[in-house]
Amino acid sequence: MRREVSMEEISDGKLYEANDMVKADCHDCEGCHDCCTGMGDSVVLDPLDVFRLCAGLGKTAEELVSLGYIQFDAADGNILPHLCMRGREESCVFLNGEGRCSIHGFRPGFCRLFPLGRYYENGGFRYFLQIHECKKTNRSKIKVKKWIDTPELKKYEKFVADWHYFLLDVQEVLYQAEDGELIKNLNLYVVNRFYMKAYEKNEDFYAQFYTRLEEGRKLLSLAKE
Structure with missing residues (x-):
């Protein structure tokens, strides 16, 4: 914040x-x-x-x-x-x-x-x-x-930074967007993809997160076009 x-x-x-x-x-x-x-x-x-x-x-x-x-x-x-x-x-x-x-x-x-x-x-x-x-x-x-x-502190710190800067990129698209539907869908995407969709408990969290983050970054690139 x-x-x-x-x-x-x-x-x-x-x-x-x-x-x-x-x-x-x-x-x-x-x-x-x-x-x-x-x-x-x-x-x-x-x-x-x-x-x-x-x-x-x-x-x-x-x-x-x-x-x-x-x-x-x-x-x-x-x-x-x-x-x-x-x-x-x-x-x-x-x-x-x-x-x-x-x-x-x-x-x-x-x-x-x-x-x-x-x-x-x-x-x-x-x-x-x-x-x-x-x-x-x-x-x-x-x-x-x-x-x-926090275990695996280096991984954790990288995750924290990457998540922070990804949210800044999301904000940039949201602030510039004139299409209300795009704003709604982008917010729903972040909520559902990164929070509500369950992560596999027996698999590495960070690997799962970065798969989703890469998808999110690609989506943002398309939204900026």
């Missing part, structure tokens, strides 16, 4: 790589779940997030929607899913009665990253520390890749 603020306002002024140390470790968030409440529709999910949720919960993408776990809305011009919030505190739907994450082992990338963010440039990205987001004041330094806690 795009931010309409400067890096100086929200970060410590540094950009980090996966092997860098960053002051992000909040020691298992003991006694705190502020980042799991009041997030609105900001916890946007990528295809791997939904794949993990489906596998971890034993549900289909359709069931995640029907059960009120995720919801599709417009985000920077694209129709994308986000985690649902509920109750007076607008708590994450997966926050349990003890104030802990009930899906921690397969939590979305947004949650793994927090309080870090991503600064995209030159077809890739680096990380930055959001200095106003986490209320914990006793955070200690931890290696970025350990904090993110």
Whole structure:
């Protein structure tokens, strides 16, 4: 999701790589779940997030929607899913009665990253520390890749970047399109092809994703003609 603020306002002024140390470790968030409440529709999910949720919960993408776990809305011009919030505190739907994450082992990338963010440039990205987001004041330094806690990190980072820039290409077509039917069909294509169509659980997610991404890029090329 795009931010309409400067890096100086929200970060410590540094950009980090996966092997860098960053002051992000909040020691298992003991006694705190502020980042799991009041997030609105900001916890946007990528295809791997939904794949993990489906596998971890034993549900289909359709069931995640029907059960009120995720919801599709417009985000920077694209129709994308986000985690649902509920109750007076607008708590994450997966926050349990003890104030802990009930899906921690397969939590979305947004949650793994927090309080870090991503600064995209030159077809890739680096990380930055959001200095106003986490209320914990006793955070200690931890290696970025350990904090993110994601297997096959290089593959994951490439996937994140490729998905981000693909969505930017989709936005470009959407913003320039004058045909309402094209806008509708393109949004439906992204939703159905990358999120709702099930990925095979026993096969490599990334291989399946890149097959779909190549199809999507070809479709965008035709849409630009």
